[in-house]
Amino acid sequence: MKHKKIREIIKRKNKRPIVCLTAYSKTIAEILDKYCDIVLVGDSLGMVLYGMKSTREITLDMMINHAKSVKKGISKSVLVIDMPYQTYRNKKEAYKNAKKIIKSTKCDALKLEGGNKIINIIKYLINKNIPVMGHIGLLPQSERGKFKFKGRSSVGRKRIIEDAILLSNAGVFAIVIECVEESLAKIISKSIPVPTIGIGASRHCDGQILVTDDLLGLSNFTPRFIKKYSNIKKIINKSVLRFRRDVINRNFPSRKNIY
Numbered sequence: 036m037k038h039k040k041i042r043e044i045i046k047r048k049n050k051r052p053i054v055c056l057t058a059y060s061k062t063i064a065e066i067l068d069k070y071c072d073i074v075l076v077g078d079s080l081g082m083v084l085y086g087m088k089s090t091r092e093i094t095l096d097m098m099i100n101h102a103k104s105v106k107k108g109i110s111k112s113v114l115v116i117d118m119p120y121q122t123y124r125n126k127k128e129a130y131k132n133a134k135k136i137i138k139s140t141k142c143d144a145l146k147l148e149g150g151n152k153i154i155n156i157i158k159y160l161i162n163k164n165i166p167v168m169g170h171i172g173l174l175p176q177s178e179r180g181k182f183k184f185k186g187r188s189s190v191g192r193k194r195i196i197e198d199a200i201l202l203s204n205a206g207v208f209a210i211v212i213e214c215v216e217e218s219l220a221k222i223i224s225k226s227i228p229v230p231t232i233g234i235g236a237s238r239h240c241d242g243q244i245l246v247t248d249d250l251l252g253l254s255n256f257t258p259r260f261i262k263k264y265s266n267i268k269k270i271i272n273k274s275v276l277r278f279r280r281d282v283i284n285r286n287f288p289s290r291k292n293i294y
């Protein structure tokens with residue numbers, strides 16, 4: 036594979052954990068780029084930013100527009116874009132849309148949800164020299180109703196392990212493991228040569244990813260796998276309240292703010 040930045044990610048297996056976060060805009064991407072190895076334009080965009088009920092509603096054009104904005108803030112990290120729901124139902128469709136995303140955003144790689152069911156599509160894209168990140172465990176694009184963690188039953192665990200092996204053999208450069216029982220994520224991480232990126236999975240993964248709005252305390256999403264590193268909502272509330280007071284009391288704009 037030619038892609039240098041992608042090769043660097045693969046080499047991180049069993050080394051310093053890989054730091055990944057999501058971005059939907061240039062302003063956030065600029066900050067993340069300093070600290071992250073991978074920045075993902077996730078289709079969580081639909082739920083987080085647009086208030087959609089599921090990630091299924093996001094369109095290819097919406098993903099591309101946000102990815103273009105994010106790309107402007109990225110200079111060193113690997114930029115990965117989620118392929119939205121129903122944009123990779125067969126090889127031809129996947130390749131056409133993958134090319135469109137890469138051409139219009141200049142991203143480094145694409146992420147597709149699923150293992151066994153889409154393995155031929157993933158192999159096809161990789162054969163066409165498109166770097167692919169896998170995604171197993173909880174697959175938001177396939178879920179109906181509440182998100183529940185995966186791999187409770189032995190059949191479920193076996194299926195997820197098989198998916199990981201299939202994806203690894205197919206040549207994905209990393210695999211996101213979402214919301215699975217901790218020992219399962221550990222087994223997978225130890226048994227494949229490809230880096231695993233956990234979200235609600237395990238410290239034993241080769242890296243971790245969170246939705247940035249969740250870690251900043253901007254979203255209302257509070258499952259246990261999220262650690263809130265700040266409460267941005269509180270800061271925004273305070274700032275807007277102060278602005279309101281200043282406007283009402285005619286303290287804004289002051290001399291400093293006028294021409």
Ligand code: KIV
Binds near residue numbers: 076077079117234
């Ligand atoms: O859509 C997304 O943001 C994701 C991450 C949570 C892994 O897929």
